[in-house]
Amino acid sequence: MAAGHSPGSHSESPLIQLKSVSHTFSTATGPLPVLDGLEISIAEGQFTAVVGPSGCGKSTLTRLIAGLMKPDTGEVWLHGEKVVSPRSTVGMAFQNPVLLEWRSILKNVMLPLEIVPNKLSVKEREERARYLLALVGLEGFEEKRPSELSGGMRQRASLCRSLVHKPDVLILDEPFGALDAFTREDLWQTMHTLREEEPFTALLITHDLRESIFLADEVVVLSGRPAKSQYVLSVDMPGKRTLDDLYTPQASDMLATLREQIKIAQGHGKAGGHSA
C-alpha cells in the first residue's frame, strides 16, 4: 500500500502506537477477522481522526487502546509502555453519553475522580468539575439530572467527565454521531475550546468527513473489514479554525480525497491510494 505514513513523520516516539495489530472475533457464524495488521501512531498532543466503513472495526480499535481488550497479535503501546490492562490516563466518550441518571450533572462529571487515585479533596474535585462544565457552556446546570438536559448538553457533560481526571489520551467513539447538524457544529467548536485549555492527545472515531478535517491534525482512513490503515491525510489548517474553513477550495480538496478513499475502502472504487 503506497500511503500509510503521515507526511510529517514524528521524530520522538509517539504517545500512542499500534504495531501490526490483528484481531479476530469468534462468532456464532465462525471467525470474524476485524483488524488485520493495523499500524497507527499518534504523537503527543496530536488530534487524530479515524474514518472507515461501518463495522470495519473502529470501536474495537478504541477498546484496544483503552486496554479493555487485548489483540490476538500485535501490540498497543501507550507512553512507551505496552498496554495490557486499562489505565487511568485514558478518558473515553461514546455516541451514547452514558450519564448516570441517579446523579446530578456535577456528580456525573466527578465520577472518574472517585475511581482514579488522586490527592484532590472533595472541594477541589467539585471545583474541577465546575470549571469544565463552565468551559463547555453548562454553567447553571450542575445540579440538574441528565434527563433534564438536551442530547447536546448531555454529550457536553460526557466530554467533561472524560476530561475531569486530566487524561493524557482522549478516546472519542463517534461522540457527536447522534446529534443534529447544528448541535454537532457547536460541539466541534467546544472541542477546540477544550483543546486550547486542556492539552490532550486525541483519537476520534467519526463517520463525518467534515468533522474529521475540522477537528483533527491527521485523518486515518481504514479499509473495509478486516481493517488496516489505508490512507493518512494530514490536515494543514494552521491557526484557529472556524466553520468557514470548511468551505475553502483546500478543504474541498481534502474532503474529495477522503471521499474517494472511503469509496475504495468500501470496495467500490479502484484499489490503491495516493498521498494528498
Next chain:
Amino acid sequence: MSIRRIFIPVATIVVFLLLWEWLVWVNQWPNYKMASPTDIWPAFWKFKHLFLQYGWQTLWRTIAGLAIAIVVGTFLGLIMGMSRSVREALYPLLVGFNAIPKATVVPILALMLVGEHNINTILMAFMISFFPIAVSVSIGLSTLEPEYRDILKALGASRFMIFRKIALPKTLPEFFGALKVAVTLAFIGTNLVEIIEPHGRGLGHLFDSAKINSDYPLMFAVLIALAFMGILLYYVVVILEQIFAGWAERSPT
C-alpha cells in the same frame, strides 16, 4: 401535593366502603354470604386484643420471611446477573421451584420441622416471595449496557467498584418494583401456613377459628386486617423506594 396524595386514597377507600355497605343492604345479603362494613367493625372491636396480638405475630413473621427473601433473592440475582452460565444453570431450578403450588409444601414443611411453627411460617413467606426479587435483580444486572461498565473499567475500576457505583444503583428501581410484589406474596405465604396448619397463632389462625365458629363478620374482619397490613407494608416499601431510587421517577411533563 401531599394533601392530595393522602386525601385521594383515603376518599377512595371511604367510597368503596359506602358502596359495599349499600350493596349488601340493597341485596339484603345475609352475613354468611357477605358481611357489611357495619357488621365487621363490631366483630373487630370485640376481638381487638386478639387482632393486635395475632396481627403482630403475622406481621413480624412476614417481615422476617421477607428479609430472608431480600438477602437470598438479591444474592441469587447477583450471581445470575453477573454470569450467564450461572443464569442458565439456575433458571430452570428456580422456575420449577416457583411453579410448585405452595399449599402442597405446607405439610412437607410441617413434617420436616415438627413444632417449629415460627420457622415454618417464616420459611414459607420467604419461599413464596424471593423469586421476583431474584429475577428482577438478575435482569437489572444483565441488561446493564456494556458502555456503562466500560466508562469505569477504562479507568481501571475493580469489579466491585463497578458494581457499587453503577450496577447496584441502576438495579434499585427494578429491585423495589419486585419488592412491592414480594410484600404481598410474603403475606400470602404466612397466612397459608397459619390457615392450613393452625397452631394457635397469627391472623390465619383467627380466621380459621372464626370459620369453625361460623362467625362470618369475624372472618371478613380478618381479611380486612390482612389487607390493611398489606397496604401498610407496601407503603413502607414505597417510602424506601422514594428515598433510595427516587431519581427513577420522571417528573410528569
